[in-house]
Amino acid sequence: MSNLKIAIQKSGRLYDESLKLLKDCGISYNDGKDQLKVICDNFPLEIYFLRNSDIPQYVEDCVVDVAIIGSNLLEETEKKIDILEYLGFSKCRVSLAVPKDVETNDISFFQGRKIATSYPNTLSKFLAKNGIRADIHKISGSVEIAPNIGLAAGICDIVSSGSTLFKNGLREMQAILKSEAVLVANQALSEEKKAILDRLIFRIRAVLKAKQSKYILMNVPNEKIEQVSKILPVLKSPTVLPLAEEGWSSIHSVIDDNRFWEVIDELKQAGAQDILVIPIDKMVI
Numbered sequence: 001m002s003n004l005k006i007a008i009q010k011s012g013r014l015y016d017e018s019l020k021l022l023k024d025c026g027i028s029y030n031d032g033k034d035q036l037k038v039i040c041d042n043f044p045l046e047i048y049f050l051r052n053s054d055i056p057q058y059v060e061d062c063v064v065d066v067a068i069i070g071s072n073l074l075e076e077t078e079k080k081i082d083i084l085e086y087l088g089f090s091k092c093r094v095s096l097a098v099p100k101d102v103e104t105n106d107i108s109f110f111q112g113r114k115i116a117t118s119y120p121n122t123l124s125k126f127l128a129k130n131g132i133r134a135d136i137h138k139i140s141g142s143v144e145i146a147p148n149i150g151l152a153a154g155i156c157d158i159v160s161s162g163s164t165l166f167k168n169g170l171r172e173m174q175a176i177l178k179s180e181a182v183l184v185a186n187q188a189l190s191e192e193k194k195a196i197l198d199r200l201i202f203r204i205r206a207v208l209k210a211k212q213s214k215y216i217l218m219n220v221p222n223e224k225i226e227q228v229s230k231i232l233p234v235l236k237s238p239t240v241l242p243l244a245e246e247g248w249s250s251i252h253s254v255i256d257d258n259r260f261w262e263v264i265d266e267l268k269q270a271g272a273q274d275i276l277v278i279p280i281d282k283m284v285i
Contacts, residue, residue: 002044002190002192002193003039003040003044003045003046003196004044004045004046004065004066004193004196004197004200005045005046005048005063005064005065005066006045006046006047006048006064006065006066006067006068007047007048007049007050007055007058007059007064007066007067007068008047008048008049008050008055008067008068009049009050009051009052009055009068009069010036010049010050010051012052013090013092013160014052014068014069014070014090014181017089017090017181018068018181021068021087021089021204021207022045022047024207024282025200025203025204025206025207026042026043026203027040027042027043027045027203028040028041028042029041029047035049036048036049036050037049043199043200044196045196045200048064050064052069052070052073053073055067055069055073056069056073056074056077056079056081056184057077057079059079059081059184059185059186060079060080060081060186061186062186062188064186065185065186065189065193065197066084066183066184066185066186066197066200067183067184067185068087068181068182068183068184069181069182069184070090070092070179070180070181070182071083071086071179071180071181071182072092072094072119072122072158072177072179074182074184075121075122075177075179076119076120076121076122077121078121080187081184081185081186081187082184082185082186082187083182083183083184084182084183084184084185084197084201085182085183085201085204085205085208086180086181086182087180087181087182087183087204087208088180088181088208088211088212089180089181090179090180090181091160091178091179091180092158092159092160092178092179092180093158093159093160093175093176093177093178093179094119094122094123094156094157094158094159094175094176094177094179095156095157095158095159095172095173095174095175095176096110096115096154096155096156096172096173096174096176097144097154097155097156097157097159097165097170097171097172097173098147098153098154098170098171098173099147099154099169099170099171100169100170100171102154102171102173105173105174107130107132107173107174108132109153109154109173110127110132110134110153110154111132111133111134112133112134112135113134113135113152113153113154114134114135114136114137114151114152114153115134115135115136115137115152115153115154115155115156116137116138116139116143116146116147116151116152116154116155116156117136117137117138117139117143117155117156117157118138118139118140118141118143118157119156119157120136120138122156122176122177123136123156123176124136126176126177137151137152143155143156143157144157144164144165144167144168144170145168147168147169147170148168148169154170154173155170156176158179159172159175183201183204185197206282206283206284207282209283209285210279210280210281210282210283211257211280212256212257212258213254213255213256213257213280213283214254214255214257214260214277214278214279214280215252215253215254215277215278215279215280216232216252216253216254216255216275216276216277216278217250217251217252217275217276217278218250218251218267218272218273218274218275218276219243219248219249219250219251219272219273219274220248220249220250220251220271220272220273221247221248221271222247222248222249224270224271224272225240225249225251227270227271228251228267228270228271228272229251229253231263231266231267231270232251232253232254232255232263238251238252238253239251239252239253251272254280254283260277264277
């Protein structure tokens with residue numbers, strides 16, 4: 001059987017979380033220092049550690065089968081690659097930024113001015129859509145310094161917390177693209193490799209679903225069971241177990257993490273008591 005070949009960053013913001021995702025999927029390998037390729041012990045997978053900017057081309061050329069990259073890179077490179085799954089980590093945005101003393105947030109500020117960026121294609125499409133004619137100056141790395149040395153009036157770059165902009169005397173003017181880690185694949189996978197990929201995606205979805213959910217237990221008066229159950233929409237039906245104390249039951253279910261506090265408040269108002277919330281390791285549906 002052929003192994004599925006997956007590429008991830010050899011360093012950078014996606015590296016650690018990509019490896020953690022594979023580990024959470026039960027995939028193990030011998031972690032040799034500075035290896036460019038490893039073969040997994042318990043899953044038909046080979047991991048290639050590549051330079052981030054090279055990965056889309058490797059996928060399109062079928063050197064590797066799949067990869068974990070930022071969706072912003074896929075947008076910038078415009079390669080013929082299919083997005084299979086949004087992974088929910090390494091979230092950031094590609095944004096326009098200007099010196100702090102620039103008071104306006106109107107993007108017409110850039111009309112006729114120079115913008116430094118590592119994302120010329122993404123920026124060019126945004127400017128054209130908004131009728132802005134600007135001079136795009138492509139830079140690889142350290143884009144934030146451009147306004148300070150008089151190279152550009154502003155920049156277009158990845159922003160996460162905004163701390164790097166702040167340290168360089170800049171502020172975010174407008175986000176032009178949101179990004180997160182995605183699993184991508186080339187368009188020429190064999191049936192054998194598609195079968196392996198389906199197994200991998202099944203595991204990834206189980207891990208992601210667990211991260212988005214919480215297991216919840218609570219004590220509820222029997223006359224409130226129906227009312228409380230209606231508040232718990234994730235599973236088909238909650239588990240109801242009688243307690244030793246007459247007239248009370250324990251309800252077990254799952255709730256969406258993004259509605260956590262809202263649901264907790266609703267449950268308390270409906271009569272639930274002694275609410276216990278537990279993280280979920282994996283969730284297979």
